[in-house]
């Protein structure tokens with residue numbers, strides 16, 4: 001997968017060169033390009049914003065500058081894919097959706113990112129992310145590329161307002177990249193996690209010391225009885241989800257709530 005990120009604060013995205021994502025980009029399954037939007041300006045002040053048409057507070061990012069940047073990056077050839085990666089979907093499963101790039105525009109007014117959306121994006125070969133600032137990017141940019149048949153995803157990372165799209169881009173990239181084969185050391189850790197296939201929140205986790213400040217995990221976890229442990233963790237996940245995210249419980253298939261017993 002290749003991800004191109006356009007921003008007026010390229011240093012904000014340097015975090016992508018660290019840790020698992022950073023390692024995945026050195027000869028791994030991920031290529032990341034970070035681009036300064038001002039590269040596509042032509043005036044001496046390298047102007048990327050202007051006052052809003054119709055008035056209002058703040059500034060809006062200019063469509064012409066974004067248009068030059070996105071024309072170039074969206075028309076770049078899809079990343080070369082080694083044969084062994086032919087049609088390997090991400091951890092989210094599913095075959096690759098082919099090389100057509102997806103234009104992702106972080107915005108507070110977008111569809112809220114979910115694990116399902118991350119799994120879908122992990123099957124793509126090329127993501128181009130447009131990180132806005134000020135009051136956002138001129139709306140005609142998303143409109144123009146959608147009208148030209150580009151898949152445009154305007155994504156929010158939650159119901160709160162940031163100062164720009166860079167932090168949201170880091171969240172979206174991490175949620176997607178960790179699903180790519182070869183990025184996580186232990187791919188099994190994607191299986192049993194919050195918002196995963198079960199639709200439940202993750203059960204509480206513990207490690208040594210067994211006794212800590214007078215607190216100890218449920219004795220079942222020390223029993224060595226894997227069926228008992230599976231049932232306990234299932235119950236803990238259901239209880240935690242019911243308490244913290246009842247909205248997720250209402251979406252579950254009731255039959256799936258007792259599958260742990262049948263699977264034991």
Ligand SMILES: N#Cc1ccccc1Cn1ccc2ccc(-c3cc(N)[nH]n3)cc21
Nearest residue numbers: 106107108132133136157158161162164165
């Ligand atoms: N647009 C806008 C906007 C509108 C009103 C006030 C402030 C901004 C700042 N801003 C500029 C770009 C941009 C990108 C993404 C977010 C964003 C995403 C989530 N989930 N929250 N905030 C904010 C962004």
